[in-house]
Amino acid sequence: MAAIEGLPEIEEEEDREILNPLLPMGRVKKILKMDRDIKKVNSEALHLITLSTQLFIEFLAERSRTAAVEKKRKVIKVEHLRSAARNHPPTSDFLLDCLPKPAQAKPSASATSRPLPDDAPPPLPPGARRIDDFFSKPSAGKQGTSEDGAATAC
Amino acid sequence: MAESIHINSGQGSMNGQDHLLPIANVGKIMKQALPQGAKISKEAKETMQECASEFIAFVTAEASEKCREGKRKTINGEDVICAFKTLGLDHYADAMQGYLYKYREHVEKSEVERHHNKSLQIDITDELSTVRRGSTSDKY
Numbered sequence: 001m002a003a004i005e006g007l008p009e010i011e012e013e014e015d016r017e018i019l020n021p022l023l024p025m026g027r028v029k030k031i032l033k034m035d036r037d038i039k040k041v042n043s044e045a046l047h048l049i050t051l052s053t054q055l056f057i058e059f060l061a062e063r064s065r066t067a068a069v070e071k072k073r074k075v076i077k078v079e080h081l082r083s084a085a086r087n088h089p090p091t092s093d094f095l096l097d098c099l100p101k102p103a104q105a106k107p108s109a110s111a112t113s114r115p116l117p118d119d120a121p122p123p124l125p126p127g128a129r130r131i132d133d134f135f136s137k138p139s140a141g142k143q144g145t146s147e148d149g150a151a152t153a154c
Numbered sequence: 155m156a157e158s159i160h161i162n163s164g165q166g167s168m169n170g171q172d173h174l175l176p177i178a179n180v181g182k183i184m185k186q187a188l189p190q191g192a193k194i195s196k197e198a199k200e201t202m203q204e205c206a207s208e209f210i211a212f213v214t215a216e217a218s219e220k221c222r223e224g225k226r227k228t229i230n231g232e233d234v235i236c237a238f239k240t241l242g243l244d245h246y247a248d249a250m251q252g253y254l255y256k257y258r259e260h261v262e263k264s265e266v267e268r269h270h271n272k273s274l275q276i277d278i279t280d281e282l283s284t285v286r287r288g289s290t291s292d293k294y
Contacts, residue, residue, distance in 0.1 A: 023179050045230050055249065
């Protein structure tokens, strides 16, 4: 392939890891259109949003694993996601920095979560929702918070 | 409580699942990012679904702002990249810029393939490396 100006020359695809979109773009589009202010999104924007969401999931998963390993746990659980999100400022910002403090969190909350910074949370952009519910939802409703965290059928 | 926003089956068959990405896809992406044999609780996957939707909403809202500032009605790739910079996700911005170049090049080259509904396969290893390098640092 011809080199793109400003970027290194692209090697043959078979020599490199090929990435297909691993997320359904139709669903991504549905999600972003839940914000009524969003009218039209072109194809390239949808691709970027889809791919960056994948990168975000990877990133948070890796960080969550780090949190789990630090606590000598083999199963990545919600509390590790919480720690990972809160320990990365750009991520915690867009999650509205509303992750519960350990004292306010459910009993199963991680004790390693850092306290929230003092600065005020940014204003809510349209369509954004607070992340509180995600991390504080009762975990005992569907399955026990056993250390193995084995997936059990609901 | 708030059952409508919490996952019950997690498999997309319940009412209200449309605001989430499929748990199978999310779980697969998580597993691929982790060492083989890593275990993830079902709740963690469900929480990740919610986080991903939050990410999408937040990035898109910011991109929409950029689009509005440009007095346009259709969000484009540049709006999304600008959004990442505004949100402090610069390594995403860099990765996506590269991806955008390649996407546009691919679109120009393979118009016919797109019309045949073939999924785009675009090599973004460089961009991923950029992101992964950025993600392993603890810059604040």
